[in-house]
Amino acid sequence: RRYGFSRQPGKTEQAEDKKIVLPPGLAAAGKAEPCDEDDLQAAEELRIKTLMTGMAAMATEEGKLTASTVGQIVGLQSDEIKQIVSEYAEKQSELSAEERPERLGAAQQHRRKVASLNKQILQKNKLLEELQAKCTDLQAKCTEAKKTLAEVKSYSEKLDKELAALETIESQADSSILQSLRALVAMNENLKSQEQEFKAHCREEMERLQQNIENLKAEAVENAEEQEPNKIIEQQYRTEKDKLQKIRLLLARRNREIAILQRRIDEVPSRAELTQYQKRFIELYSQVSATHKETKQFFTLYNTLDDKKVYLEKEVNLLNSIHDNFHQAMASSGSREQFLRQMEQIVEGIKQNRMKMEKKKQENKMRRDQLNDEYLELLEKQRLYFKTVKEFKE
Template structure:
């Protein structure tokens, strides 16, 4: 049929499986897709293939898996495009860990019985993905809405917000802390954090805090007078911190000197002895506590060891009992084995079983040989069955042959269109090449006329000769034109071969 040109435009009938079960499954698939949100399945103008494949692609895209297809602007595809599309869908399903197997020819052949479980799983997965991404999509949509739109409550809040912010800023401006003093740059650096805190508080007029700390120091030492406090407050703010830090050092030195002058070396020796005795008592108390803790731990360890020892004794006695029982069982088994062997010997002597055993051995060897032969026969039959099965599988079915035939027809149409286009290109090339040749001749003729015009106009004889040559050139051009016209009309019925084009190209 491929050699017949009219067979290209002849319609072909493809066998499709149209039974009740397939139609029921198709209806269930469309209901599932509509329930999942794929409302494109309601369009009556679409074919079942476009509805089912579109639904599968929509479910896969909803599950955040990428598939390179375009179903919204490309429908009623050819067989090749359908095969490529189904292969892409089938290749994505294992990546999604789909538990059901599906082949491209099942989708293309509209085998809804095998497509239904895959659609069911995809719809379930799409609904789960929608539930997971629902909060994220809702938050994103709200943010996008807030970028371009505002609610009345938001506008009222913004108006109140500006007034409240201005009021808070005014209050902060009125009641902000103000520095009254400033520490000199050439003053010494404060070492401890407490002195730096007091210095900062004094710079901002917080003298009350420093006075409370000084009062505490007075209560402790009893050496600071009111005049000294007034003198400290009267100093500059930079020196106050330095004096506060030096005060503790001076006070400790003075106290040590006064005590040494008041009591003398004997009193100092007694105080050292008292401190040593106190340290000895503390060490004794610490050692007693440590020894008590160690004794308690030792008692606990002893109790644990005693319990473990009792368990070990019980296990040892159990082991001895088990060994004794094992020995008794072995002796009993040996006695029983000897008794049974004696019974066997007696039975052999009574029934003469030696000849029967030889017969049994011969029969057994024969059965083994027969079994091995039957296994070889079975293996040979299995190989023949496998070869026949492969040969049967190599023969294409009627549906596959129909698909191949349609594909070959499409390929033949494409090849014929390409061949026609190539012939047109060859004809165009030959025409343009001829046009180029004639244009080159025309250019050369015009150049020669231009070069010889002045010389021909110099005399009347040369002028007459030039006019005669021009008449001959015009006559030759007319003959060439007639020849080209006849050649072009002939080439419409008999185009040039590709050999002439190759010759010109070379």
């Protein structure tokens, strides 16, 4: 009876155990209900005494813990363990203070206990909020990790499919082509590495030049006396640079004009090229003329043979008609005279056709002689032309 309260066995101990099991939140809620101050103080003192009794029992066992106690301690987080240790130290200090009742009153002790418990409740609530925030963060990270894992799996499956397709194509392709492709890929990688080295060298050179520029600027700032001449020199440099740029533009314009004129001059054929063109055209004309002449002869031969065929068919038909009607025409004198008249008409028509053909033959012959004379004149002109060209060249 440290605090002046008697402990009743039996049902009172069971009630004390039930009160101790309640969490801090429910205990705080229970304090809000209207109750007697002595009852509250008695409940708090019983809870603290029971807690300290358990701790003392654990301390008397010289560090021997059961398996369940070890599992509970291992399951706790390090922060919670530290907090429990600090609470234990606070409780011990409070109990040591409670052992001096002559100095502190019961109401003051109760207020201190209530303040300590409220502080613990706030700490537990804060810890709960931190754990909830960590849980939410971990859930978000887990969701993101699952999403990333799904994307990686899909990408891996896609790569596996593409790799299988490439292996199929590689097995079906020609080995020489694959060898050349591998050589080209190796060359490409080599060129990329050379490009990276060149870029790195360029960056180093640029940094060096920039450092030189900065050094020169620093030297120019230090040499304040030479600043004005440097400005004059820089102005002259800019002026000369502008002049050089204008001269380059003018030179480029002149070069373009010269190139255009050169192309126009190149487009005009020279005398040797004209002579070659002329010879080639003459050769082509000779070939075309020979082909035309040969084709014309074939057409003439075909027309002649066709006319000969027509006349032979007419002659055969006439002879067949005479042979068929001869015996019938000779049967009587009237039919004989009619037959003879028809024969005379046929002979007269043949003579007229012959005269027409002879006339046409004479006309064609005269036309041939005229064309031959024209051809001879053209040959004479051609010889005169070649002779003149030769004399002109000489």
